[in-house]
Amino acid sequence: MLLTVAIIARDEQSRIGASIASAKALADHIVVVDSGSRDDTVAIAKAAGAQVIQREWDDDFAAARNAAIPHLKGRWTLWLDADEFIDGSTIADFRKLLLRDDACGFGVIRRDYVNGFKPGQPNGPSVSTIILRALRNDVGFRFTGRCHEQPSPFPDEIARDRGLNVYSSALTLDHDCRYYYDGRIAKAIRGLFKLTPRGIIQSLDLLKPIYKKTSNYGHFGNAEFSWEKTDRVAALKAAAK
Numbered sequence: 336m337l338l339t340v341a342i343i344a345r346d347e348q349s350r351i352g353a354s355i356a357s358a359k360a361l362a363d364h365i366v367v368v369d370s371g372s373r374d375d376t377v378a379i380a381k382a383a384g385a386q387v388i389q390r391e392w393d394d395d396f397a398a399a400r401n402a403a404i405p406h407l408k409g410r411w412t413l414w415l416d417a418d419e420f421i422d423g424s425t426i427a428d429f430r431k432l433l434l435r436d437d438a439c440g441f442g443v444i445r446r447d448y449v450n451g452f453k454p455g456q457p458n459g460p461s462v463s464t465i466i467l468r469a470l471r472n473d474v475g476f477r478f479t480g481r482c483h484e485q486p487s488p489f490p491d492e493i494a495r496d497r498g499l500n501v502y503s504s505a506l507t508l509d510h511d512c513r514y515y516y517d518g519r520i521a522k523a524i525r526g527l528f529k530l531t532p533r534g535i536i537q538s539l540d541l542l543k544p545i546y547k548k549t550s551n552y553g554h555f556g557n558a559e560f561s562w563e564k565t566d567r568v569a570a571l572k573a574a575a576k
Contacts, residue, residue: 345371
């Protein structure tokens, strides 16, 4: 089997069906890890044909992704969130790329729609980035970082140590960002964080930039960096209620 698509979800009944449907044209196997949904996410995912793994939510996105690993059947895994949808017009050559023996990872394009995204409908402006989401399962990746989780070892390290490569691809994910811009969250952030240039520099200790570590190995999920710490999560949750 070539490709498993693994999706993490919690309370995503409005989007999980469409996310799974977008993956079916590409995947041989679909796994959904549900972390304590209180709505119909699990029922919808099962009805859509996905294998569903249920666990409790523990404020750890890396743990949610790692819960899928024992259930992966493909040589490769494409990792998704439930608010991401594969653009079917971009999948044509992706499976051919996965046949390369010299690759350990592929970057994909993600279009972030800040005003919301619904498959099959006209949508507003988006911002595109390249993210590393296709990983080969036989090289031993796991995820680290409670928030902004990242694969470990990082694919660049695997590529260097084993003579493999990380490539880009044209595969594109459409990302529905609308919940990230909820007015309550914006108000809570403004109340808890100093967002002036001086305040940001002071609170994140940016007077001493760490160039080498961030440029070589990235920073998502690494609590060594001040901007990746999660010590204000409880206060932010309380303020956003």
